[in-house]
Amino acid sequence: MRHYLMVRPRYFDVEYSINPWMDPAKPTDTELAVTQWEWLRDLYLDLGHRVDLLDPRPGLPDMVYAANGATVVNGRALVARFRHHYRRPESAAYLRWFAAHGFRDVRQARWTNEGEGDLLVAGSRILAGSGFRTDPRAHEEAAEFFGLPVVGLTLTDPRHYHLDTALAVLADDLIAYWPEAFTEDSRRQLERLYPDAVIASAADAAAFGLNAVSDGRHVILPQAATRLTAQLRERGFEPIGADLSELLNGGGSVKCCTLELRHPPASDPGVQP
Structure with missing residues (x-):
């Protein structure tokens, strides 16, 4: 069983543009966004x-993208420090929520850090993105806070402004990614660490297919990523296609809406929410 934190898109809208997917001139449908989000929660x-659930706040239309709010490992929560001023007030809501729900060590990042958007836990390491949002200095901060090795990866394509739009953790030792989203040095690191990785096509990456959530058996991903769906099935996973098309207008999909809360092992005496 996995434990997730989500935020209902009650106030979802595209009122500004902070990534290439956002167009304030394009109409949005908040009711449809809620319906699509509820399907994912129910799944x-x-x-x-x-x-x-963390209650949404008026005036924060991007709060539905809960993955950006923090990174949580062994009951310790490192809350985001957002790059763009539009999203910065979200951090206070996450700090209050974690403090009220028994997490044993909660603090806001010192350096710009957009949570699981750029810090993806993969077994005993953290894969950490930079290039557009998260400050590379946040990688060292995360390593010290969580006591885990951090592998820094640099993104180069503005359409893939967060790591979780270009790479998905499928299991502790397996990832899927689109190599063209990374610098040559980062590609070499991924090839060395994950020689059996699933390599996504450009079309599936553009469909946000890598913005996926895996529980080790099921992989929920945008239904438009058809080739990636077939690749996952060949690897023994059970892919489930999702339609979060309205939320994609804000630059997010399945993973963006899903923050995983990782608790201490049963033998750990620390507080478990």
Whole structure:
């Protein structure tokens, strides 16, 4: 069972542009966004996972992208420090939520750090993106806070402004990614660490297919990523296609809407929410 934190898109809208997917001139449908989000939440519950909710705040239309709010490992929460001023007030809501729900060590990042948007936990390491949002200095901060090695990866394509739009963690030792989103040095690192990785096509990456959530068996990903869906099935996963087309107007999909709350092992005496 996985434990997720989500934020209902009650106030979802595209009022500004902070990534290439956002066009304030394009109409948005908040009711449709809520319907699509509810389908995803209900799917997690049907799969046996736990979903907690953080109340949305008026004036924060991007708050639905909960993955950006923090990174949580072993009950410790490192809350985001957003790059763009539009999203900075979200951090206070996450700090309050974690403090109120028994997490044993909670603090806001010192350096610009957009949570699981750029810090993806992969088994005993963290894959950390930079290039557009998260400050590279946040990588060292995360390593010290969580006590885990951090692998820095540099993004080069503005359409893939967060790591979770170009790479998905499928299991502790397996990822899927689109190599063209990374510098040559970062590609070499990924090839060395994950020689059996699933390599996504340009079309599936453009469809946000890598903005996916895996529980180790099921992989929920945008339904438009058809080739990637077939590749995952060949690897023994059970892919589930999602339609979050309205939320893609803000530059997010399945993973962006899903913050995983990782608790201490059962033998750890620390507080478990």
